[in-house]
Structure formats: C-alpha cells, structure tokens
Amino acid sequence: MPTFSYQAQSETGQTVRGTLEAETIDQAQRKLLALGYIPVSLAQGNAEMGFSGWIEEKMVDMTSITDKDLILFTKQFRTMLQAGLSILEILRILEEQTENKKLKRICSEMNAAIKQGRTLYEAFSAHPKIFSNLYRNMVRAGExxxxxxxxxxxxxxxxxxxxKVKSDIKSALQYPITVVVVLALAFYVLLTFVIPKFVGIFAKVKIELPWPTVVAIGLYDFFAAYGYYLLAGVIVGLFAFSKFLKTERGRLMWDRFWLRAPIFGPLFTKAAMARFAAIFAILQASGVSVLSILDILGGTIGNSAIALEFAQIKAQLKEGRGLSPPFRQTKHFTPMVINMVSVGEESGNLxxxxxxxxxxxxxxVEYAVASLSAALNPILILGLAGVVGFFALAIYMPMWDMTKMLK
Structure with a gap:
C-alpha cells in the first residue's frame, strides 16, 4: 500500500507532520479528516515533504526522551485520568504541554491511533523504543x-x-573512568612531548642512563615506530568487540563477566536483585500472571545471564513446579532473594x-557505591602518582647525574 506524507492542522491549530498508508490520495485525505486534521499538503512518498520538512523530521527523530520526560508524561497522564478526562483529551493536552518535540509528535500519533479504534496498549506499542516492554505491559494490565x-x-x-539505580551505578563508575582517562592522557603527553625533548640532551652526554630513562626512551621509540599500527589495531579490536557484543553469545559472556568481576560484580548483582524484586512485586500487584512477569523481566532486567535463568524458571513452572524450587537452581540469584521468594510463596505474601x-x-546498592568509591580512590591515586613519578624519575635522574659530573 502506498505511503503518503502529510502536513496538517490539528483541532488546536498546531502543525502536524507525518505519514500514513492509503490506496489513493483521496483516501489519505479522508483518513486525515477522520482523525480531525485539516490537510495542508499531501503527497505520495517522503520526498515530497521538501528539504526543510525532511530536515525538521530528522531533527525531531534525533531528539532524545529522557527518564525525566517519561516520568513527567506519566504523572500528568495519571493526574488527568484521575480527574475524569478522556484518553483523547489527555493526549491532546499532553501534546500541547510537552516541550519535547519528539514526545509531542508521539502524543499526536497516539491520539490518531485511538481515534482509529485502537486500544491504549496498542497506541503505546507503536513506539517500542520510547515505551519499554515493562511500560506497555503495565498499561495493558491497567487497561x-x-x-x-x-x-x-x-x-x-x-x-x-x-x-535512581542507574544514577547510583553511574556515580560509582564516573570517578574511576575519569581518573583512568586522566592517567592515559598524562602518559601520552609525557611520553610524546616531554621525553623527546630530553632524548637529544641525554644522547650527547656519555653517562649511563638509569632504568626509568631507558624504559621511557624505549617506549617512545616503540610508539614512534609502531604507534599508527597500534592505533589501527585498537580501533579494529574495538570494532570487532562491539560486533561480538551484539551477538547473543557475546552479550551473555560480557554480562556474566560483570556479575563475577571482583570489585564491580557485587554492585551489579545487588542492582539486578533490586530491579527484579521491585518489578516482580509491582507487576503481581497489577494483576499480571507469573509467566507473563517472567517474560517481561527477561526483557527488562538488563542482564542476559539473569534473563536466561528467567527462561529456565518459566520452563520449570510450565511443568507444574512451584516458584521457589526453580529459583534454588539458579546461579546468580542471592540466597536472600531465594529464601524470601520461598517464604512469600508459602505464606501467600510474595x-x-x-x-x-x-x-x-x-x-x-547505596552502601556498595560508597564502599566502591572508598576502595578505588587509593588505588587510582597511587596509579596516577606512579605514572607521574615514573616519568619524573626518567627525566630528573640523568639530569642529577649530569649535575654531579659538572661538579
């Protein structure tokens, strides 16, 4: 079926752009009128939108919708729903109020979908990149x-x-990453710009160079001769690694690695347990079945190793087993979670x-973040001091020997 691009005026006088499918241009025009839009321009294909319209559409597509935007949208939706407003009226008001252009367009498209007779869940499901599987299924349960x-x-x-969990983990990783980047920059600047200035001086003086200077000069010579090859190898390696992570096996291995990492593993495990427990409790309170909850958790837990265990738990539940025995056979769920699931299942207070x-x-998680920062700070400071100290010795030790020779 042909696709038509359109520019129209909504009931509130706002300009709306988009595409729709229709057999003919007359049918497309009737569809727009049925949606409550007054057509301004209508043409088959996206090219007819014009360059400026195309640029505007691309700019809107590139606009990101943050968690803050989504929280505000959901809060406003709920408030107006409690006030007794219809879904169409709520979406129209949200379209007018929101400042995010992409979310504004989504509200318009959802409004149009509702007018076509679709459910609210179907309207949300048309935008899976914005509304997660968890979000959509909770809307369906409530609807x-x-x-x-x-x-x-x-x-x-x-x-x-x-x-909050993402913010805690981000704050835990921000300082170590910053220090590692500073270490790499300090190493590069000292090796590339400082050491070469002293190599010529040391070559003219017949003194035995100390080992830090010999190592520094060797590193400089190596990077000068093979630096471009090394850089190309790093780029190719990172590209290959990113491709590997997009595979199912690669993602599984990467997620398992982080769960078992010596320092970061406990933090990621606790964050996953908090996410699992919160989502499971909320979905069950919303009337979602246990099997559906496990499906939703598999797509929202954020770790493929744990998601694989959800699939195994679900398979055992279908065989007629209870909830706690399959959890006891998992590798990544903590004893506390397993025991609480068992107690909740037996008492009916899951x-x-x-x-x-x-x-x-x-x-x-909050305590682990604080402990992680406290444990890493001394190590990172020692690493930074070690890099700077090494190059300081490489430069000043031969200069000290030269001073003694002159005396």
Missing part, C-alpha cells in the same frame, strides 16, 4: 483490569526506581516479601 490510574502510580515508582527485598537491596 484490562480497569485500574489504570493505580497501575500508572506503580509504574511511576518503577521508572523513578530504575532512574508481593510484600519482594518489596522488602527491593527496599533492602536499594540500601545495599
């Missing part, structure tokens, strides 16, 4: 059960929880038990 405001309230908690686990591991 089907008639408890959408309550479900959106839980969804807001989950998004804010995810944002949601409460998992919420307690989520709160516990939230505190554990």
């Amino acid at each position: 089907e059960s008639g408890t959408l405001p309550e479900v959106l309230h839980r969804l807001i908690y989950l998004i804010e929880h995810e944002r 949601e409460e038990m998992l919420q307690a686990v989520a709160n516990h591991y939230d505190d554990e």
Whole structure:
C-alpha cells in the first residue's frame, strides 16, 4: 500500500507532520479528516515533504526522551485520568504541554491511533523504543483490569526506581573512568612531548642512563615506530568487540563477566536483585500472571545471564513446579532473594516479601557505591602518582647525574 506524507492542522491549530498508508490520495485525505486534521499538503512518498520538512523530521527523530520526560508524561497522564478526562483529551493536552518535540509528535500519533479504534496498549506499542516492554505491559494490565490510574502510580515508582539505580551505578563508575582517562592522557603527553625533548640532551652526554630513562626512551621509540599500527589495531579490536557484543553469545559472556568481576560484580548483582524484586512485586500487584512477569523481566532486567535463568524458571513452572524450587537452581540469584521468594510463596505474601527485598537491596546498592568509591580512590591515586613519578624519575635522574659530573 502506498505511503503518503502529510502536513496538517490539528483541532488546536498546531502543525502536524507525518505519514500514513492509503490506496489513493483521496483516501489519505479522508483518513486525515477522520482523525480531525485539516490537510495542508499531501503527497505520495517522503520526498515530497521538501528539504526543510525532511530536515525538521530528522531533527525531531534525533531528539532524545529522557527518564525525566517519561516520568513527567506519566504523572500528568495519571493526574488527568484521575480527574475524569478522556484518553483523547489527555493526549491532546499532553501534546500541547510537552516541550519535547519528539514526545509531542508521539502524543499526536497516539491520539490518531485511538481515534482509529485502537486500544491504549496498542497506541503505546507503536513506539517500542520510547515505551519499554515493562511500560506497555503495565498499561495493558491497567487497561484490562480497569485500574489504570493505580497501575500508572506503580509504574511511576518503577521508572523513578530504575532512574535512581542507574544514577547510583553511574556515580560509582564516573570517578574511576575519569581518573583512568586522566592517567592515559598524562602518559601520552609525557611520553610524546616531554621525553623527546630530553632524548637529544641525554644522547650527547656519555653517562649511563638509569632504568626509568631507558624504559621511557624505549617506549617512545616503540610508539614512534609502531604507534599508527597500534592505533589501527585498537580501533579494529574495538570494532570487532562491539560486533561480538551484539551477538547473543557475546552479550551473555560480557554480562556474566560483570556479575563475577571482583570489585564491580557485587554492585551489579545487588542492582539486578533490586530491579527484579521491585518489578516482580509491582507487576503481581497489577494483576499480571507469573509467566507473563517472567517474560517481561527477561526483557527488562538488563542482564542476559539473569534473563536466561528467567527462561529456565518459566520452563520449570510450565511443568507444574512451584516458584521457589526453580529459583534454588539458579546461579546468580542471592540466597536472600531465594529464601524470601520461598517464604512469600508459602505464606501467600510474595508481593510484600519482594518489596522488602527491593527496599533492602536499594540500601545495599547505596552502601556498595560508597564502599566502591572508598576502595578505588587509593588505588587510582597511587596509579596516577606512579605514572607521574615514573616519568619524573626518567627525566630528573640523568639530569642529577649530569649535575654531579659538572661538579
């Protein structure tokens, strides 16, 4: 079916651009009128939009929607839903209020989808890159059960929880990465710009060079002769590694590595446990079945090694086993999570038990971040001091010998 690009005016007078499928241009025009849009321009294909329109569309596509934008959108949606406004009215108001151009366009497209008779879940599902699998399934659960405001309230908690966990991990990694980058820059500057200035001086003086100077000159000669080859090798290696990570096996190996890493492993494990417990508890409270919860968790947990274990747990549940025995056979779930799942399943308070686990591991992640910073700071400072100290010795030790010879 042909695709038509259009520019139209909405009911509020705003300019709307997009594409739709229709057999003829007349049918496309009727579709726009049915959506409540007044056509301004309509042509088959995207090329007819014109260069300026094409540029504007690309700029909107490149606009990112942050967690903050999504949280604000969901909060406003829930507030207006509780106030008794219709879905169409809510989406129209959100389209007018939001400052993010991409989210504004999405609200317009969702409004059009609802007018065509689609469900709210189907309207959200048309934008999977913006609304996650977890987000869409919670909307569907709320829509089907008639408890959408309550479900959106839980969804807001989950998004804010995810944002907090990501922020904690990011803050834990930010300082080590910064120091490593500074170390690399200091090494490059000293080896490339400082050492060469002294090589000529030391060559004219017949003194025995100390080992730091010999090593520094050797490193300089090596990078001068093979630096471009080394750089090309690093670029090719990084490209190959990125391609490998996009494979299922590569991603699995990488995720397992981080879970077992000596210093960072406990932090990532605790963050995954907090995410699992919070999502499981919220989804169960929203009326989602356990099998569906495991499917959703597999796509949202953020670690393929743990996601693989969800698939194994689900397979055993289909065989008629309870929830706790499959969890006991996993490798990455902590004893606390396994025991709390067992107690919650036996007592019928699984949601409460998992919420307690989520709160516990939230505190554990904060403590792990603080402990990680405290453990890495001395190591990184020693590394920086070692690099600078090594080059200082390489430069000043022969100069000291030259001074003694002159005396």
